[in-house]
Amino acid sequence: MNPSFSSYLVNEPFGDPGLYVEIRWARRALLFDLGDNTPLSPTRLLRAGDLFISHQHMDHFIGFDRVLRIALGRGKTLRLFGPPGLIANVTGKLRGYTWNLVDGYPLTMEVREFHPQETRFALFRASEGFQPEESPPQACSHQPPTVPFPVLKDPMFTVQAVSLNHRIPCFGYALQEQFHVNVNKERLHAAGLPVGSWLKEVKQHLWEERPDGFRFTATLYFEHRREEREFMLGEIRDRFVTITRGQKLAYVVDVRYDEENEAKIVELARGADVFYCESPYLERDSEKARERYHLTARQAGILARKADVRQLVVFHFSPRYTGLGNEIVREAMEAFAGS
Template identity: 45%
Template sequence: MGPSFLPRLVNGPFDDPALFVPFRHQHRALLFDLGDITALAPRDILKISHIFITHTHMDHFAGFDRVLRILLGRDKDLFLYGPRGFLANLSGKLAGYCWNLVEGYANRFTLHATEIHPDRALSCQYPCQTGFLADGGIRESPFDGIALREPALTVRAVHLDHGTPVLAFRLDERFRINIIKSALDRLRVPPGPWLNRFKALLYEGANPDTIVRIPATAGPSLEGMSLGALKAAIARVSPGQRLAYIADAAGTPENMKKMVALAQGADHLFVEAAFSDNDRDIARRKNHLTARQAGRLARACRVKQYSLFHYSPRYSDCPEMLEMEAEEAFRG
């Protein structure tokens, strides 16, 4: 029974931040931060449905042009999230190109952007066929800490200080549904897209008596089963996966308190470790975490696993120093 999310950092620890999170057995992925993503294949970029951006410093947002170029001329809705000022930054990016040919595109490609403030969210959409001009104005709604809410998952966002407002994110799977292949074989039921519908009904909390239609190839004796009976027969439900992503944040007591609350109990924490504790004064001036702070954070959150990234180039000859420093702090 494998995990539902298969996260991986796009680049090495000295390169731009970007966390790619594909979904197992689905043509879908999430992306956290959008630095240089030339290492991502076009087929991976085409899977991305939502992008969560901590802030728009160049090393966290420069990959937007590659995403835009690959998605042009395709039927696609892409959702992006960022902190205060994000809509203006995104509009500026889009205004930097001439779009006189896109009105003839047969495909419909639309960007849906949300700027997250501590108490509200500002949303706007940018259709390709209008040259990415903002459509319908900016819509304001209350923000309750959840950037994305779906039946199977949520993405939470918390505001941190980096000398500028930045976001940190947590991805929560409600619960995990594993299909028992041997049970399908016993019922002579084929796997296929119908299982996605079955899982969706479970995540929606549908009535157990709901009939789930099964492909005709299962044979005339089995056209459908009740959701409850099918769940008991072919599914194993287990606790969901939790991932946390923290980049570019000062190691202040207020920030640390927020980060601990966000990443508590994470299966995998992805956290920056820009400087050694020997250079903590530099880290403080630049509003970054040290490797020791990253390790202490992972320990305080009782995470099962953590990955460090976003190292300062001053450690290019000794990255193991940051890794050892974080590990010592993690083990206490």
């Protein structure tokens, strides 16, 4: 099975936090947090149109400028999602520059800020000198507060968030593929059908939950010719497709270990294929971790174990442990294994 998401940390574990998730075949990516992102090439950065911010502490937001600079001259819409204060912080960032010559630029930024009872939305357009255009807040209920709430729904996947206590609200995120579509290439081959971009359309139709009787015309590329052919979705699915459980990734940073945060994180990350969790401190400095509203490696391992995830990846190590990265990983993995 070929997983749909390929994910990796933007920096090494002592660097700024950030998770890059590529949606294969779709030329599309999601980026969690905007710390220093220089290791991402402009091409990769441009692919990430959806940006999820945990909170706007500097190590999670300083990379906003690089994204802005690379996207500026392109016909692009960037969508930012995050906790209360995001709109004000984006406004502040944009006010730090002069914008008198960008009115022909097609960049647009949509910023969504999630409060317990409402969602706020602001639009920033280069053509308007990035003056914020705010819409009236939309009422919504994220009750009960322990339950993750959706911040982005796409036919293929959902991104959910929980608001965690970092002395300010800090969002943890989970990305869940609705279901996984496996195409059986041998069976396609046996039926004389080529692989190609038409299969991407098939997947899209399935994720959009079109009925079995849905008919579509696909362009098939054979070795020396191309052909338009009509198919029925249900037939293609029954003959060539296996539907399996979708992939799940979770991302949690900058959070204190307490009962409420634990309940929310366990709920958010439950059953994740990969759980990316911060581990700034070793357990021997748990007092310091608590004071600074951060986790220890052992706590990250316990959370991963309780959430029954398949794989734990720890990162966001404090520079005080330079040279001791392996010790942090060992402590987290031991707690994850339950030893």
